[in-house]
Amino acid sequence: MRFSKTFIPTLKEIPSDASIPSHQLMLRAGLMRQLTAGVYAYLPLGYRAMLKAAQILREEMNAIGGQEFHFPALNPESLWIQTNRRHIPNLILSIKERDLVLAPTHEEVVGWIASMHIQSYKDLPQIWYQIQTKFRNEPRPRSGVLRGRQFIMKDSYSLDATWEGLDERYQMHAEAYRRVFTRCGLDFFVVGASSGAMGGSGSQEFMVDSENGEDTVARCKQCGYAANLEVATSGLKGIGRIGENKPVEEFSTPNVRTIDELAAFLKTSDERLAKSVVYRHGDTPVLILLAGNDQLNESKLTAALGEGPVRPMDAGDLRNLTGADGGSIGPVGLKGFRIVADKRLEGANGLISGANRNDRHLKNIDLTRDVRLDGYFDLRTVASGEPCPQCEAPLTVTNAIEIGHIFKLGTKYSEALGATFLDENGRTQPIIMGSYGIGIERIIACHIEQSHDEHGIIWNKALAPFAVHIIAASMNNKETVLTANQLYRAFSEAGIETLFDDRSSVTAGVKFKDADLLGMPFQIIVGERGLREKKVEMKRRATGERTQVPVDDVLMTLKSLLAEKPALS
C-alpha cells in the first residue's frame, strides 16, 4: 500500500493515558484509537496485524479438525439464566431496551445448538470455533488492550461422548495453542490454572512473562513446574507435632494484633503460631487456620468450600459472633463456625492461637484434641523462594499476561441446557464439553511488549502488517521515484506485502522515524546515494543491520529472507 493513501496517524509524543509500552506504541504507530474506557477502534495497520494472528489461529484450529462458526454476540438473557451465569458479578453487559445480553463467551450458544442437533454418540466428537467480538462488564479496564470491555477472541468448544475424548480434545488444543503462539513469535509458557467460575475439572493458561501482567505465577527453573498463584503449591513441610502435649493454657497478650507482633512478644519464631482468618461462605461463618504468617489464598479457599460466594467477614460481625476482634480469634471453643485448616497444620500440636477474648491467647493447642475441624486443605499462597513441590529447587514468583486458557468443562453446561446424546447402549448422556480461548489483541500487545525498542515496534514476520517498508528518500528525484515504484510493483506482484512510503510532503528524516516506529521487519531505502551505484539499502528492523543491495537483486534477496523459518521453541 502507498503510505500517502493509507490512514496511518502516527504520533510523535506519548499519549498521556498510556502507561505501558504496548499501549503507547499501539497508539503512536497508528494501530488503534481509544473510543472509551476499554473500547478501541482498530485502524488499518492494527487490524492487519490482528488479521494475521486470526489467520494463524484459523489454520491451526482447522488442522485439529475445528469447524469455523460465527455465533451471535446478542443472546437472549434467558439462556444465561438457564446456566445460572446471568448474575455472575462483572461478567455480562446487557441491552437496556430488550431482554438481551452481550455474550462474554459462548458455551450457552454452543450448548443450545448442540441440544438441538447432537443426538447420537455417532455425532461426536466436534470442535467448534469462532473468531469474534466479546463483551464483558469489566469493572476496571486497563493496560490498553490487555483488559478491555470489548475484545476479539478465538473461542472454541469441544463436544465429546467420553471423558477420554475430552482429554484428547483438550490435548489437541494444548498442542495447537503451542503452535499458534510459537508461530506468532511469542515467548510463552504454560501453567496449571484455576477453572474459577467456569467450573470443570482442569485448566491451563498460556502465559507471557511481563511485569505489566496482572496474573501472578510460580515457576521452577529447574524442573519446569509452573502454576498460577491461584493454585500453585510448594514443597514447604508441615509443622508436625512436638513431644510434650500439655493442656491448653490461656495467657495475656496485651495489644498484640498480628502474628509478627505475637512472635515479637513471645520472642519466638512464628513457626507454632496459628493464624486465624475469618470469612463468610454464603451465610456460614468460616474460620481458617494458617501456619505462622502464611497468606490465605482466596481462590483455594473458594475451591475448598464449594459453591457459594466467599468474602472476608466484616469487623462488626466478627465481634458479634466471637466477642473478640481480629487479632484475638482462635479455633478453640468457637461456636457456630465452620473451621478449616491449611495442610501445613495437619495434626499439629503445641500451637498458639487467639482465645476469642481481646488481649488473650491460648497455648498448647492440639488440633487433634482441642479443635473440631472440618478438614485440612491447601489454603496458603506460595511465596517466592519456597521449594518447588516437584524438585525442591526454589520457586520464583513473577507477573505474567494470560494469552490463552483451556478448560475441561465437563457436563455443567450441557446438563443445564439439556445438551444430551444417546450412547451405544441407548442411554441418554450429557455431552462432555471443553472450552478454549485466545485473546487476539493480547497476542498483538504481548508481542509488542516483548519486541520493541526506544524507536518503536519490532514486528516479527508472522504478525507484521507489512513484510517490507519501502522508503523513497526523496520524491523530487526522478531516479528515486522510478526505482521505488518499480520495486513496489515487483514486490506486490511477488505477493510480498509492502508498505511504500511515497509521501512527498515530508522529509526523509520523518520517513525514517516513522518506519522505525511502525517496525516492519525489512526497510528498503531508495535514495540518490545508492542509486549512483544501482543499489538500495536494506535495513533489518530487529538488528538495525544495513546492507547495500543491487537494485536487480533486491526481490530475490527479500524472498529468501522472508522464507526463513523462525526457530520453533
Add this chain to the structure above:
RNA sequence: CGGGGCGUGGCGCAGUCCGGCUAGCGCGCUUGGUUCGGGACCAAGAGGCCGGGGGUUCGAAUCCCCCCGCCCCGACCA
C-alpha cells in the same frame, strides 16, 4: 466500589494556590518560499462552550457545590 491523579485548539503541556487586559507555549495543520538520507528553515494563517451544569462576584480556566469522563493503585478478573 474504596484511594489517588487528571480534564485548557488534533497531540503534549503552562496558566488554577493568590479571580482582572485580547487564554499562552511546543508539536501537528493550511498557504507561499527555501530545503531534501534520521522527526528542516523563514514568513503569513486557521483552529478554544478552558469536560458539563449551577452558584459567588463588577468580573471566573482560576473560588464554592453537583455531575460526567479518562488514567493509576486496590477490590474484582469468564
